Amino acid sequence: IAGITQAPTSQILAAGRRMTLRCTQDMRHNAMYWYRQDLGLGLRLIHYSNTAGTTGKGEVPDGYSVSRANTDDFPLTLASAVPSQTSVYFCASSPTSGGQYNEQFFGPGTRLTVL
């Protein structure tokens, strides 16, 4: 069982380019999340999806979009990358959303550098 996979592991990108970070989970979890991690700021939620077909905005959604066409995949797209989007991006998933405790499982992260 792989859990959560993210691709690429790292990427250097020119400003203005479009980039999609991929996230796939094989645990059949309903809920999925995208966080960015910046030095001194911890992890901040970008977008989330409580179930396939639905998405929602987190704390820092501007400049990012997501889609959830099926249960397993939750890609994050930067339509036109800017240097302030240089960060480490984590995808996470949990069995359900809300209510009783559900552990959130994290992927290995993608390090993105925008020049």
Added chain:
Amino acid sequence: AQTVTQSQPEMSVQEAETVTLSCTYDTSESDYYLFWYKQPPSRQMILVIRQEAYKQQNATENRFSVNFQKAAKSFSLKISDSQLGDAAMYFCAYRSYNTDKLIFGTGTRLQVFP
């Protein structure tokens, strides 16, 4: 809105000693969860321990325990018998009862010296 504060950017401890990492949070909710995550140099986020707000008893997981003070909105992590493998970034996180969205603190980097 809820916030999580970790006021110690860095901490250090001698191997086999005990260290306590601090975390405070702000919320108007009565039902919630609190977590400590460990992030070693591998970057992987690892859940260390969790606490349900409705439970008065402090959570314990082997060498890791918490001191949960609900009225003071404080949630500290105690690591006993520190090991070299405990060296990592530690993040405190909050989750409302009705959502799985986590709110993280800024982290504490723990160094363990032999």
